Amino acid sequence: MPLICFVEYKVNKFKLSRDEVLHKMKNWCAYQERSQNEVRSKLYSFILQSEEADDIIAELINENFLNEERFAIAFARGKFRIKLWGRNKIKIELKKHKISDYSIAKAVYGINDEDYKATLLKVIEKKVRLTKYPNPTKKFYGLLNYCVSRGYESDLVIEQLNVILKNI
Numbered sequence: 001m002p003l004i005c006f007v008e009y010k011v012n013k014f015k016l017s018r019d020e021v022l023h024k025m026k027n028w029c030a031y032q033e034r035s036q037n038e039v040r041s042k043l044y045s046f047i048l049q050s051e052e053a054d055d056i057i058a059e060l061i062n063e064n065f066l067n068e069e070r071f072a073i074a075f076a077r078g079k080f081r082i083k084l085w086g087r088n089k090i091k092i093e094l095k096k097h098k099i100s101d102y103s104i105a106k107a108v109y110g111i112n113d114e115d116y117k118a119t120l121l122k123v124i125e126k127k128v129r130l131t132k133y134p135n136p137t138k139k140f141y142g143l144l145n146y147c148v149s150r151g152y153e154s155d156l157v158i159e160q161l162n163v164i165l166k167n168i
Contacts (some may be wrong), residue, residue, distance in 0.1 A: 021046050022056055029065040033074040035097040039066060072099050072107035080111055084123050087111065089151025120152050120160055128164070140165060 016024070024046075025039065036057060043053040060066040072094055079085040079093065087108045094104045127146055133139035140161055147157040 016046055018052065018056070021048065022059065025056060025060060026063070026065050029060060033071040034066060035071050035075075035099060036066060036068060037098045068099055069103045069106060071097075072103040073110060076107035076111065080116075080119065084119055084150065086120070086147070086151030086153065087116070088148075088153065092151075117156070117160070120147065120156065121164070123147060123150060123152075124157075124160060124164055136165070 021043070025043065028034065028042065029039065039057055039060065040053055043056060048056070057066065075094060075097070076090045079090050085093075090108055091104055094107065099107075124143060124147060127143055128139075131142065133142055143161055144154065144157055147161075148154050
């Protein structure tokens with residue numbers, strides 16, 4: 001016997017006009033940078049057809065409420081500065097937003113190399129203070145795995161770990 005699952009969707013009780021939806025989307029995009037993917041899914045929540053959604057997205061782009069490159073740069077800068085993510089993790093998350101490779105490259109490589117290395121050192125030093133590893137090999141590989149999972153490049157992490165662990 002097959003298992004039947006019911007999914008409950010939030011349905012608007014009344015249909016909004018195109019102008020009302022456009023006004024709501026302009027306010028929503030003005031509040032914070034959005035990706036086209038986010039805007040498209042929000043438009044579908046208003047029970048719009050794909051043609052109507054495409055028209056509204058085109059108008060938002062023309063009026064500069066929606067800009068993929070600007071979103072990618074803001075996203076990368078925020079995740080790097082606030083969450084201390086590395087370039088690899090930022091790239092993966094931007095791909096989930098269906099951002100073009102050109103915009104991803106521009107955003108990720110816009111991060112200053114000195115700031116990037118300083119942030120990596122900060123991440124490593126904090127992790128060293130918070131954890132106690134029984135032997136140096138486990139410490140090295142534990143820190144390496146942690147930093148790589150945060151999105152940092154393994155060769156850069158190894159280089160920084162060699163410097164830091166010599167001083168400890």
